[in-house]
Amino acid sequence: MGDVSWADGLSAISAVVGAITAGIALKIGRTANDAARQSNLAADHANATADSVAAVERDRxxxxxxxxxxxxxxxxxxxxxxxxxxxTFDGPAALERLDAVEIEIRDDGYAHGHGLAGGPTEQEIADTIWGPYRFVPGIDGASRDGRSVPAVSVELGGFLKYALEKSFKPRWTDAVYWSTRYAGGPVRLWVRCRREGHQPWTLTFNVDVAEPQ
Incomplete structure (x- = not known):
């Protein structure tokens, strides 16, 4: 075996040092990448947490x-x-006003079937006010079926007043049965409210009918 020259030995040492340096650099690079990845994950988690907190605060x-x-x-x-x-719009005081208040008569909550010979159609069922009262059609802009009135604005402490009349019996129902079906029952309402800068609100009310004093 021949002697190894000092130049060859130096080259071998340089190669080993280079390999070690490259290994160290690779490890450092991986560590940096892992750190960056962890940092990104932490940032994403922080953002998600902030969004969640903000959503909870908005809902509150x-x-x-x-x-x-x-x-x-x-x-x-x-x-x-x-x-x-x-x-009557009683509050909260911070709202000051509502840009739009829309009122609609709700049905009684029961399913009303169709399909029998001579029975009601889907449209007839939808057009029926399943409750004791409806808005008087044409008064205060009430719809033709008496289901709803158009949206209007109202100030804090202000009020809205509407005329009601007994709901009409559908053609397939006995008059006596219809007159007793909702006797003493509440008027069920949807009240939908909007105010700029806020998500809409949809409220429900079951209002007993008061006898005249």
Missing amino acids: WHHEMTPRFDVTVSKLGPGSDQASLLL
Whole structure:
């Protein structure tokens, strides 16, 4: 075996040092990449947490700002088929006003079938007010079926007043049965509210009908 020259030995040493250096650099690079990855994951987690907290805070604020109403329904006289709906905007004070308040009569919550010979169609069922009262069509812009009134604005402490009348029996129902079906029952309402800068609110009310004093 021949002697190894000092130059060859130096080259071998340089190669070993280079390999060690490259290994160290690779390890450092991987460590840096791992650190960067962990940093990104931590940032993503922090952002997700911040978004979650913000969403909870928005929901809390939206709930606290839910409009409050005093709602009454009163007959206009003994034995009258007419009644008056009064809705007063009581708060919260921070809202000051509502840009739009829309009121709709809700049905009784029961499923009403169709399909029998001579029975109601889907459209007839949808058009029926399944409850004791409806808005008087054409009064205060009430819809033709008496289901709803158009949205209007209201200031804090202000009120909205609407005329109601007994709901009409559908053609396939006995008049006596219909007159007793909802006797003494509440007027069920949707009240949908909007205010700029806030998510809309949808409220429900079951309002007993007061007899005239």
